[in-house]
Amino acid sequence: MHPHPHARTRTWAVRVMALLTAAAACLVTWAGPASAHGSLVDPASRHYGCWQRWGSDFQNPAMQQQDPMCWQAWQADTTAMWNWNGLYRMNLGGDFRAAIPNGQLCSGGHAENGRYNAMDVPGAWKATNIGGNFTIKLWDQANHGADYLLVYVTRQGFDPTSQAITWNDLQLLTKTGRYSPGQYYTVDLSTSGRSGRAVIYTIWQASHMDQTFFMCSDVNFVS
Known part of the structure; x- marks a missing residue:
């Protein structure tokens, strides 16, 4: 019938x-x-790097073997990759150490209800090779401007493949001045006597309101 x-x-x-x-x-x-907003694109932040490498190929099972840290982040929260430019906190008043506990620096202190928590996990994150003199580039997708950028590097001997970052692991490289709203902001930096794996930790204080972005970029210092 x-x-x-x-x-x-x-x-x-x-x-x-x-x-x-x-x-x-x-x-x-x-x-x-x-x-949304923006992130460090060179050397790529952990969350931007995952989107850059896999955003157009996120269903590829090869991610698990080729990029295991992005894979674990994808499994933890699928939206972190798509919202690579939204890792920020509001109204911190510049008191970042009080707001962000040790071990949570890469997630901005569990920003956005924990969306980026997987960024805090130590492991074999893809690293960008850099020399002692290098330049970072931040992409301000929404033209917020910057009151300043704080750029740190982890101390020599710190192992990001097995250790979560604490404030005491960081050495300040520079605090910049203001940037007028634009698409990209660059900072020239210099270190000496560095070799091996490290993390560049960048804090971007946006100008349009008290909105602060936090970015961990994995690097490998080579001569």
């Missing part, structure tokens, strides 16, 4: 609505970063 034509029409309508709902959900996910 064949179903009534109206029943077939209703079934088809339900399937169409389901497809449209799924498509709308995908659009929301993909559109998220477009209205």
Whole structure:
């Protein structure tokens, strides 16, 4: 016995609505970063690097073997990759040490209800090779401007593959002046006697409001 034509029409309508709902959900996910803020892109922050390498190929099972730290971050919270430019905290008044506990620096103290917690996990994050003199580049996608950037490096001997970062592990390289709103801000930096793995820790104090971004970038100092 064949179903009534109206029943077939209703079934088809339900399937169409389901497809449209799924498509709308995908659009929301993909559109998220477009209205957001920014991050360090060179050397890439952990969250930006994951999006850069896998954002267009996030279903590739090879991520688990080729980029295990991004894989664990993806498993922990799928939205962290899409919101690579939203790791910030509001209204800290510049008192970052009080607001962000040791071991939580890369997630900005569990910013955004813990979305970026996987960034705090020590491990074999992809590292950018740099020399003693290097330049960092921050992408201000929303043209917020900057009151200043604080740039730190982990002390010689610190092992980011096995240790979570504490404030005492950091050495201040520079505190910049203001940047007018634009797309990119660069800072030239210099170190001496460095070799091996390290983390560049950058704090971006935006100018449009008391909004602060936190970024861990894995590097490898080579001669």
